[in-house]
Amino acid sequence: MKKLLASLALGMSLLLGGAVALAQAPAPTTSEAAATTTAPAAPDAAAPVAAAPAEAPAAAAAAAPAAAEAAAPAAAPAPVPNKGDTAWMMVSTLLVILMTVPGLALFYGGLVRSKNMLSVLMQVMVTFSMIVVLWFIYGYSLAFTEGNAFFGGFDRLFMAGIWDNVAGTFANGATFSKGVVIPEIVFAAFQATFAGITGTLIVGAFAERMKFSAVLAFMVLWFTFAYAPIAHMVWFWMGPDAYSAAAVAEEMTGKAGMIWQWGALDFAGGTVVHINAAVAGLVGSYMVGKRIGYGKESMAPHSLTLTMVGASLLWVGWFGFNAGSALEANGFAALAFINTFGATAAAILAWCIGETLMRGKASMLGAASGCVAGLVAITPAAGNVGIGGALVIGFLSGFAGLWGVNGLKKILGADDSLDVFGVHGVCGILGAILTGVFNSPALGGPGYVADWVTATMVTSADYSIAAQVWVQTKAVLTTVIWSGVVSFVAYKIVDMTIGLRVSEESEREGLDITSHGETAYGR
Numbered sequence: 001m002k003k004l005l006a007s008l009a010l011g012m013s014l015l016l017g018g019a020v021a022l023a024q025a026p027a028p029t030t031s032e033a034a035a036t037t038t039a040p041a042a043p044d045a046a047a048p049v050a051a052a053p054a055e056a057p058a059a060a061a062a063a064a065p066a067a068a069e070a071a072a073p074a075a076a077p078a079p080v081p082n083k084g085d086t087a088w089m090m091v092s093t094l095l096v097i098l099m100t101v102p103g104l105a106l107f108y109g110g111l112v113r114s115k116n117m118l119s120v121l122m123q124v125m126v127t128f129s130m131i132v133v134l135w136f137i138y139g140y141s142l143a144f145t146e147g148n149a150f151f152g153g154f155d156r157l158f159m160a161g162i163w164d165n166v167a168g169t170f171a172n173g174a175t176f177s178k179g180v181v182i183p184e185i186v187f188a189a190f191q192a193t194f195a196g197i198t199g200t201l202i203v204g205a206f207a208e209r210m211k212f213s214a215v216l217a218f219m220v221l222w223f224t225f226a227y228a229p230i231a232h233m234v235w236f237w238m239g240p241d242a243y244s245a246a247a248v249a250e251e252m253t254g255k256a257g258m259i260w261q262w263g264a265l266d267f268a269g270g271t272v273v274h275i276n277a278a279v280a281g282l283v284g285s286y287m288v289g290k291r292i293g294y295g296k297e298s299m300a301p302h303s304l305t306l307t308m309v310g311a312s313l314l315w316v317g318w319f320g321f322n323a324g325s326a327l328e329a330n331g332f333a334a335l336a337f338i339n340t341f342g343a344t345a346a347a348i349l350a351w352c353i354g355e356t357l358m359r360g361k362a363s364m365l366g367a368a369s370g371c372v373a374g375l376v377a378i379t380p381a382a383g384n385v386g387i388g389g390a391l392v393i394g395f396l397s398g399f400a401g402l403w404g405v406n407g408l409k410k411i412l413g414a415d416d417s418l419d420v421f422g423v424h425g426v427c428g429i430l431g432a433i434l435t436g437v438f439n440s441p442a443l444g445g446p447g448y449v450a451d452w453v454t455a456t457m458v459t460s461a462d463y464s465i466a467a468q469v470w471v472q473t474k475a476v477l478t479t480v481i482w483s484g485v486v487s488f489v490a491y492k493i494v495d496m497t498i499g500l501r502v503s504e505e506s507e508r509e510g511l512d513i514t515s516h517g518e519t520a521y522g523r
Contacts, residue, residue, distance in 0.1 A: 095320025096193035107310025115510025117520035149258035174239030204418030205281025221490035243452035264475035270380025278425030290415035322382035336382035343394030347374025350398025373401030377431035389438025436468035
């Protein structure tokens with residue numbers, strides 16, 4: 001463990017040294033920034049300029065320059081970020097941090113036995129922090145710069161060029177509206193929280209038995225080769241202003257991530273976050289193995305009070321997660337906001353109804369789990385469906401999640417400690433596929449942009465539910481396969497070098513004492 005930490009510290013020092021060197025380099029000019037700014041916020045495309053004839057007659061060359069200038073159209077002013085949009089995105093970023101620390105940490109911590117409480121809190125907080133650092137070093141560049149259909153490039157390595165420290169100007173990233181931008185630095189921070197929480201979700205699958213050093217080593221590999229490329233495939237595109245004319249539309253679409261090119265809809269991370277993390281967790285639960293005494297000893301949650309507090313913080317923070325993904329303080333942010341509200345409430349009711357039918361009574365654990373199930377399911381659909389569709393998705397997710405942590409878990413035979421796959425996997429898949437159904441204008445959905453050149457929405461007559469559901473299904477399958485393969489390889493590498501699991505003695509005593517030398521509660 002000491003060698004791992006020393007190596008990480010040395011590597012971080014070298015990387016930060018490189019960052020300082022890059023920071024001294026002059027930031028790109030406005031035109032250069034426009035060529036490299038990304039994000040769904042990809043750069044605002046420069047307006048096409050008509051080329052002059054290669055061999056203009058001498059008489060024309062001698063014409064008065066003033067006349068030429070008078071005839072030339074005035075250049076459109078560069079878009080300026082709206083302070084309201086910028087403020088909303090910063091608040092949304094804080095809300096997603098709240099989801100993770102303390103929200104997810106307390107939710108998971110209450111579900112484990114008391115002897116492992118601090119180990120879960122540590123794994124969540126340190127994993128989140130490490131991924132945020134890696135995001136700013138290279139992750140953002142791999143996910144949100146132009147590269148190929150699977151990976152971005154290195155234009156934003158160490159966040160290079162994101163602001164000009166001499167001029168005091170910032171590069172802008174596009175939103176989903178033509179001529180509307182936000183500071184790219186804000187978009188990068190917002191997306192950093194998504195990367196961070198996705199890694200921490202995986203922790204719940206192998207809780208109470210995995211080495212702390214192994215957790216961190218796995219997260220580095222998985223973040224680099226699973227999260228960043230899937231984020232690029234699903235979310236990277238050139239931005240609406242790049243679609244300046246029909247002649248360039250096909251070219252611009254060809255520069256987007258593969259799943260974006262297919263036309264898959266994922267408003268806030270059904271594939272990128274939930275399915276991605278759930279598959280990694282399921283693979284980990286198999287490869288790390290079952291907890292000692294699993295199925296024979298009681299492993300009941302030690303504090304459902306903390307779990308309820310954590311679930312409540314997740315619900316509050318999720319408004320930033322979903323509504324913030326609109327990238328603007330506009331109607332679609334409001335739609336995502338109210339859908340996050342209604343779907344989650346519907347899922348809680350459905351889970352409680354299902355438990356009552358199964359066991360004769362509803363439980364606090366069930367209500368908290370239903371809350372998360374609804375939040376997960378509505379994530380890809382948040383701004384992509386109408387209010388009625390959101391309520392249906394939420395209600396169905398309550399029953400689907402209940403089946404996932406009971407029936408499906410028995411079928412899979414894995415010790416997924418905190419039901420990461422049963423909730424995030426099952427409900428993430430459900431939400432992703434049903435987005436293709438309820439996005440239809442005929443069912444109250446907003447549809448999607450059929451033509452980015454004119455920003456024309458698809459009509460109800462032209463919308464095919466079957467075709468969109470197939471696209472959604474392809475996106476789900478791609479995420480499952482990609483994350484599954486990367487996770488297997490990453491766990492194997494860590495197992496061969498560090499070892500995945502703590503000793504039997506350490507596991508029985510509890511990871512709080514054996515891994516961190518402290519306890520959550522006085523003895």
